[in-house]
Amino acid sequence: MTPELGYAATVVAFGLALYGSIASAVAGRTGRTALVQSSERAAVGVWILVTGCMLLLVYAFLTFDFSVRYVAINTNRGTPFYYRITALWGALEGSIILWTWMLALYTLIVVVQYRRRHPEFYPWVLSAMMGIAAFFLLVMTIPAPPFERLTPVPPDGRGLNPLLQDSGMITHPVALYLGFTGFTVPFAFAIAALATGRIGDEWITITRRWTVIAWYFLALGLLIGGWWSYHVLGWGGYWAWDPVENAAVLPWLTGTALLHSVMIQERRRMLKIWNLTLVILTFSLTIFGTFLTRSGIIGSVHAFSQGSIGAFFLGFLALVLLTSFSLLAWRMDRLKAQGELDSIFSRESVFLLNNVFLVAAAFTVFFGTIFPLLSEAVRGVKVSVGAPFFNLVNIPLFLGLLILMGVGPLIAWRRASADNLRRNFLMPTAVGVAAAVIARALGIANSLVLLCIAAVVFVTGTIVLDFLRAVRARRRSGDGWAAATLGLLRRQNRRYGGFVVHLGILVVALGVAGSNAWSLHTETTLGRGESVELGGYRVRFDGLRASEESNHFKVTGTFTVSNGVGSRDVLYPAKKYYAQEQNPIAYVDYRLGLIEDVYLVLGDFARDGSQATIKLQVNRMVSWLWLGGLVLTLGTGLAILPDRKKAA
Amino acid sequence: MSHPPLTRLAAAALLVVMAALPALAAAPVNEDTVREIGTELRCVVCQNLSVADSPSETANQMRAIIRERLAAGETPEQVKAYFVEKYGLWILLSPPKQGFNLLVWIVPFVGLGLGLVLVAFTVRRWSRRPAAVPAGIPEMDAATRDRIHREMADIDRS
Amino acid sequence: MSGSTRWGRWAIPLAAIPVIVLLAYGFRTDPRAIPTPLVGKPAAAFRLKTFDGPEISLEGLRGRVVVINFWASWCYPACYEEAPVLERGWRAYKDREVMLVGINIQDKEEPAKRFLAQFGHTFPNAPDPAGRVSVDYGVYGVPETFFIDRAGRIRAKHVGAVTDAIFSANVDRLLAERP
Numbered sequence: 001m002t003p004e005l006g007y008a009a010t011v012v013a014f015g016l017a018l019y020g021s022i023a024s025a026v027a028g029r030t031g032r033t034a035l036v037q038s039s040e041r042a043a044v045g046v047w048i049l050v051t052g053c054m055l056l057l058v059y060a061f062l063t064f065d066f067s068v069r070y071v072a073i074n075t076n077r078g079t080p081f082y083y084r085i086t087a088l089w090g091a092l093e094g095s096i097i098l099w100t101w102m103l104a105l106y107t108l109i110v111v112v113q114y115r116r117r118h119p120e121f122y123p124w125v126l127s128a129m130m131g132i133a134a135f136f137l138l139v140m141t142i143p144a145p146p147f148e149r150l151t152p153v154p155p156d157g158r159g160l161n162p163l164l165q166d167s168g169m170i171t172h173p174v175a176l177y178l179g180f181t182g183f184t185v186p187f188a189f190a191i192a193a194l195a196t197g198r199i200g201d202e203w204i205t206i207t208r209r210w211t212v213i214a215w216y217f218l219a220l221g222l223l224i225g226g227w228w229s230y231h232v233l234g235w236g237g238y239w240a241w242d243p244v245e246n247a248a249v250l251p252w253l254t255g256t257a258l259l260h261s262v263m264i265q266e267r268r269r270m271l272k273i274w275n276l277t278l279v280i281l282t283f284s285l286t287i288f289g290t291f292l293t294r295s296g297i298i299g300s301v302h303a304f305s306q307g308s309i310g311a312f313f314l315g316f317l318a319l320v321l322l323t324s325f326s327l328l329a330w331r332m333d334r335l336k337a338q339g340e341l342d343s344i345f346s347r348e349s350v351f352l353l354n355n356v357f358l359v360a361a362a363f364t365v366f367f368g369t370i371f372p373l374l375s376e377a378v379r380g381v382k383v384s385v386g387a388p389f390f391n392l393v394n395i396p397l398f399l400g401l402l403i404l405m406g407v408g409p410l411i412a413w414r415r416a417s418a419d420n421l422r423r424n425f426l427m428p429t430a431v432g433v434a435a436a437v438i439a440r441a442l443g444i445a446n447s448l449v450l451l452c453i454a455a456v457v458f459v460t461g462t463i464v465l466d467f468l469r470a471v472r473a474r475r476r477s478g479d480g481w482a483a484a485t486l487g488l489l490r491r492q493n494r495r496y497g498g499f500v501v502h503l504g505i506l507v508v509a510l511g512v513a514g515s516n517a518w519s520l521h522t523e524t525t526l527g528r529g530e531s532v533e534l535g536g537y538r539v540r541f542d543g544l545r546a547s548e549e550s551n552h553f554k555v556t557g558t559f560t561v562s563n564g565v566g567s568r569d570v571l572y573p574a575k576k577y578y579a580q581e582q583n584p585i586a587y588v589d590y591r592l593g594l595i596e597d598v599y600l601v602l603g604d605f606a607r608d609g610s611q612a613t614i615k616l617q618v619n620r621m622v623s624w625l626w627l628g629g630l631v632l633t634l635g636t637g638l639a640i641l642p643d644r645k646k647a648a
Numbered sequence: 649m650s651h652p653p654l655t656r657l658a659a660a661a662l663l664v665v666m667a668a669l670p671a672l673a674a675a676p677v678n679e680d681t682v683r684e685i686g687t688e689l690r691c692v693v694c695q696n697l698s699v700a701d702s703p704s705e706t707a708n709q710m711r712a713i714i715r716e717r718l719a720a721g722e723t724p725e726q727v728k729a730y731f732v733e734k735y736g737l738w739i740l741l742s743p744p745k746q747g748f749n750l751l752v753w754i755v756p757f758v759g760l761g762l763g764l765v766l767v768a769f770t771v772r773r774w775s776r777r778p779a780a781v782p783a784g785i786p787e788m789d790a791a792t793r794d795r796i797h798r799e800m801a802d803i804d805r806s
Numbered sequence: 807m808s809g810s811t812r813w814g815r816w817a818i819p820l821a822a823i824p825v826i827v828l829l830a831y832g833f834r835t836d837p838r839a840i841p842t843p844l845v846g847k848p849a850a851a852f853r854l855k856t857f858d859g860p861e862i863s864l865e866g867l868r869g870r871v872v873v874i875n876f877w878a879s880w881c882y883p884a885c886y887e888e889a890p891v892l893e894r895g896w897r898a899y900k901d902r903e904v905m906l907v908g909i910n911i912q913d914k915e916e917p918a919k920r921f922l923a924q925f926g927h928t929f930p931n932a933p934d935p936a937g938r939v940s941v942d943y944g945v946y947g948v949p950e951t952f953f954i955d956r957a958g959r960i961r962a963k964h965v966g967a968v969t970d971a972i973f974s975a976n977v978d979r980l981l982a983e984r985p
Contacts, residue, residue: 235701242696270774277818297832310833318826325819332815344771352771356763364756370828371743371752377831379748382840384690386741387698393756521683521700523711582880586703601703615703692946693912705912709937734944736843 003068006056006147013049014137016042021131028123028195036123040111043126046133047104054101057088057146066157069150070094076159076580078551086170087160092294092309093146095173099290100136102181107133110185118206124192125185132184135316143309159551159580168228176221176248180286182214183251186258187283187324190276194327199272199334204262209640211262215255216636222248223508223629234586234601236521236617238625239512241390243298246369247289253362254282257355260408264351267413273328273335274355280324285362287317298372345416350408357404361397365390391516399451402509405502406459409495410466428461444517452513456506463499489638497639504631511624518620523603525613535618537598538562539571544609553577554587557602557612561591573602573614594627596620677718685714685724689731690739698741842944842963849874849954850942854909854932857919862907862930864958871980872954873906875968876940879917881948888949888967889925895973896929903956904977907932911940911948955980 020042027035057070061084066072074087074094083090089098107129114122140146163169186207193203225245226238239245258278264271292298295310328335368385375383410424436454444450470492474484489496520535531540542558556574574587590599596618603613686700691707699710710731717727731739743749849872853863864872875892877885896906908931910918915933922931934940943952943960953962953976962976 234703235697237701240696240701291829295832296837297829297835298837314826314829317829318822321822321826322819325822326816329815329818344775348774349767349771352767353764356760356767360756360760360763363759367755367759368752370825372837373828373832373835374751375743375748376835377828381748382736382738383743383749384696384738384741385743385752386690386696388688389742389752392742393753397760522679523708582882583704603703603708604705613708706937709912710941712936713938713941731941734844734941735946736841736944738840 002056002060002065003147003149006053006060006068007141007145009049009053009056010137010140010145010147013046013053014134014141016045016049017130017134017137020046021127021134024123024127024130028127028192036126039123039126039130040115043104043107043111043130046130046137047101047108050097050101050104050137053140053146054088054097057094057097058085061085061087064157066155067150067153068146069148070146072150072154072157074157074160076157076551079157079160080165080550082170083160083165087164089173089177090160090164090169093140093144093148095177096136096139096144097146098173099177099181100133100140102177103129103133103136103184106181106185110188114206118202120196120198121189121192121203121206124195125188128188128191129184132188135312139309139312143312159578162552162576162578162581162585163232166228166232168224168232172221172224172228174221175217175224179214179216179218179221180251180289182210182217183255183279183283183286185210186214186279190279191324191327194276194324194331197331197334199276199331201265201269204265204275208262208266211255211259212636212640215252215259216632218248218252218255219632220629222252223625223632226625230622231588231590234588234615236519236599236601236615236619238515238622241387243369244289244293246365246390247285247292250289250362250365251282251285253358253365254278254285257358257362258282260351260358261355264348268348270348273332276328276335277325278355278359280321280328284317284320284324285366287313287320291317292369298369345411345421347408347411347413347416350404350411354401354404354408357397357401361394361401364393364397368393395448398509399448399455402452402455402459402506405505406455406462409499409502410462424462424465427465428458431461432456432458446517449513449517452509456510459502459506463503467496467499490641493638493641497635497637497641500635500638501632502635504628504633504635506628507624507631508628511621511628514621514624515619519622520618520620521615522617523613523615525604525611527611528609532614532616534616535596536564537616537618538564539598539600539614539616541612541614542570544605544612549576551578555602555605557605557614559589559600559614561598561600569598571598571600573600575602575605592623594623597622677715681718681724682711682714685718685727686711688728688741689714690741692735692739838947839965840946844944844952844960845963847960849952849958849960850939852939852942854934854939856930856932857910857915857922858930860930862932864954867905867907868958869956870903870905871956871977873904873973873977874943874952874954875906875908876911876943876945876948876950877908877921878911878913878948879921880913884967885921885949888951888969889921889927891968891970891973892929893925893927894970895968895977896927898974899977899981900929902981904981906930909934909939911937911945953977953980955983 020039023035023042024039027033027039057068059065060068060071061075062081064071064075064077070091070093071087074090075084079087087094089095107126110125110129114125186203189203189207193199222245225248229235229240230238258275261271261275261278265275291310291313294313297310368389371385372383375381406428407425412420432454435457436450439450439453444453467488470488471481471484474488475481479487522532522534524532526532526541528541528543531538533539538561540560540562542560544555544557547554547556554574554576556572559571559573561569561571569591571589571591573589575584576587577584586601586603588599588601590597597620599617599619601615603615605612683700686707687698689699689710691697691699691702691704691710693706694702694704697704697707699707699714701707714727717730718724722730728740737743737749743752745753849864851864853861853865855861873895875888877889879885892906892908900906906929908927908929910931910933913933918931918933943950947965949965949967951964951968951973952960953964955961961980964972964976
């Protein structure tokens with residue numbers, strides 16, 4: 001019964017979404033409010049139906065309803081309770097439901113928030129969002145139906161991919177999809193602006209907070225993905241420049257560019273065309289990412305299954321790109337820039353540079369990702385474009401961005417006087433250079449790391465300097481230190497929220513530079529009782545034991561780690577054998593530290609437990625990535641606090 | 649390097665000897681070199697991880713082969729060339745900087761260059777038509793003001 | 807506004823088209839099918855100890871058409887599909903200057919032996935515990951089958967399960983070439 005019910009709900013929701021999209025577009029053209037209200041009800045209906053679909057699928061998972069194909073493939077009777085819920089988005093069809101549900105939820109929020117405001121935009125926003133929802137519901141109806149029936153009903157299911165049975169996999173897709181779908185809202189407003197011809201700054205002001213939220217969730221999703229990769233995949237790293245990872249970072253890069261360039265439009269009424277282009281690009285890249293992940297045209301560790309779904313997404317991508325850029329071209333006359341600038345030394349120029357670097361980075365990642373396809377199409381030769389390429393080419397771009405990050409927020413709008421430059425940048429530059437010199441003297445020879453340290457210290461210097469000055473100014477008006485600081489954060493939350501986000505990025509940058517430059521690796525075979533030394537740690541192999549778990553068989557190694565100063569710890573890396581997997585899954589064990597992690601992977605071993613091969617790493621500063629994520633969260637929270645001026 | 653066939657022959661001979669003595673203890677090979685080579689080679693069974701990173705058994709074996717070849721006196725370039733000979737360019741994680749593959753190395757920087765030129769152009773255009781004097785900016789001299797008026801008149805006419 | 811900009815602006819949507827076309831081209835390719843550069847090249851020499859004990863080497867087979875099949879016991883279903891095909895091919899051709907060698911890679915001895923027993927293979931099979939032979943032949947997955955001519959050159963490679971037709975077509979072609 002469940003399959004039929006779910007399928008019926010999907011079809012009805014698709015019909016409603018399609019109706020709502022068309023009805024509100026008609027309302028947008030004719031101004032018939034009755035039609036708007038009717039499509040609002042359709043939006044609510046879509047949300048209820050998709051929520052119903054989700055609950056139905058969860059119910060099917062919880063009751064082991066193997067008549068649903070998706071349930072039979074992604075769970076079995078041994079799958080623990082919570083993974084039966086999160087198995088919902090463990091594979092292709094379910095992930096589309098999650099995506100659609102978030103989209104429906106965002107649409108609902110838009111309805112609640114804006115139905116009484118912005119009457120010109122509103123119908124078109126609704127139309128765009130429901131049109132996109134209709135596409136995803138179409139995908140749920142035809143190429144990737146989650147409620148497909150399986151006959152005959154098997155006695156047990158295949159089981160969830162063991163790599164996905166992890167807390168990181170519970171949260172990573174949720175955060176990532178909140179980010180992806182979040183960009184739909186600014187995109188819908190941009191489309192509404194183009195459709196109505198009201199290409200002022202209204203849509204920018206309305207969607208600023210949405211953009212920040214989508215950007216933040218995307219960043220969070222990427223970081224959680226890195227954490228998952230680090231502690232589950234057992235290869236010792238967090239970022240592999242895999243096509244699917246690239247696809248997720250692309251909209252993040254253009255989204256970052258957007259966050260900055262809208263500030264120029266807000267302040268100076270410039271860059272209207274550019275901002276619309278960035279919104280369209282960012283949204284299109286979220287669709288491109290989904291296409292890449294699900295079409296199977298580029299081999300990837302993360303790739304979902306293949307099928308006609310790729311063609312659907314490509315068609316939709318073509319539709320989005322062609323319609324929205326055509327709309328943009330059509331409205332080009334109204335968008336003529338009214339740029340004016342007093343000096344090339346101004347915040348406007350720095351933000352433009354920031355945009356060039358971010359978009360160039362996005363372009364590099366995009367071009368590298370599809371280059372194998374180009375090579376095959378043009379020459380018929382298969383090539384790989386992987387980590388060594390992306391690292392090498394992106395390093396100068398990201399270093400440039402780091403430095404701009406210090407310059408941008410403090411250089412004056414319009415025209416920076418020599419005095420402004422000296423006042424804001426002399427000290428930080430000196431401190432940055434000094435930090436690099438000191439680091440060099442301390443024995444850090446890697447010039448890239450030195451550059452990174454100089455840039456990070458420089459940017460931190462600019463932020464601290466600015467903040468101290470502002471606090472001091474407030475203290476002059478009689479506040480204490482704490483009151484001055486809090487008052488400043490509260491009153492200028494956008495500015496300082498942005499600074500905190502920048503600090504978060506700096507922390508992540510240090511983590512990336514440090515982990516790449518200083519991590520240690522070794523690989524060795526140990527007999528029982530033997531040990532290996534790496535980076536001041538001594539790891540001793542104490543033995544193996546086997547155990548039967550609820551849904552797999554597990555061989556666990558026991559290793560004693562001592563660091564020479566008396567501290568002693570035991571690590572239990574393991575290999576898990578799942579019935580549904582040909583090869584065993586490595587289960588990493590690690591000790592996280594602020595400066596370094598001990599990271600241990602169990603490789604081959606002798607059956608009798610007399611010896612084991614291990615991959616041992618001392619990974620330096622990887623924790624800074626997760627720490628940076630925390631700082632990012634704080635900064636974003638601060639930046640999106642409701643405006644105080646309006647509330648007062 | 650002057651007699652590549654000879655070195656290869658010697659390496660092959662050594663390999664045969666080593667194959668015959670599987671229990672031979674590992675020769676002192678710099679693990680960092682092994683890793684460096686490994687990061688540039690694609691683990692053939694796992695879609696996008698490098699030989700250095702992949703925890704798979706195939707990658708283990710490939711690392712062992714790198715180690716063996718280095719121990720036999722091959723240079724890192726020769727080791728990489730061996731894998732390319734067997735698997736094609738596909739096995740290199742970054743395409744060699746020649747021929748058509750140069751594109752992937754050059755185009756990003758061409759893109760960056762074009763972007764920078766575009767920004768320079770835009771900034772120049774903007775700064776050539778300054779707006780009315782914003783409040784709080786020091787008085788400008790008469791000559792400058794005249795020039796601005798002249799230019800604004802030009803703009804109006806165009 | 808001048809004519810060039812009026813039309814120039816449509817360059818933005820039009821620029822999307824080549825990208826879409828390239829992505830669509832992707833549907834026609836298989837990222838997992840990687841052509842081997844080894845076809846036409848001399849097959850790498852190997853010397854392996856078979857599961858039954860005696861050694862086998864490519865040198866010793868010079869002058870014969872050699873078929874080398876790389877397999878693993880965990881490779882289900884492809885290796886299981888082709889196992890009877892290989893045994894049939896071996897029986898049909900073994901008296902006609904054809905040699906079939908199975909090389910077991912990325913596997914453990916016990917399940918590999920069980921696999922051999924299950925299909926009753928009578929042609930020589932040898933493990934490649936260090937993976938040297940499999941890298942020498944540019945193997946990236948199982949099963950893969952190489953057809954080597956009498957002069958010791960690799961003439962064809964088949965990825966995936968071999969069928970009777972593929973087996974005999976390749977072997978017949980190489981047998982027809984007189985040394």
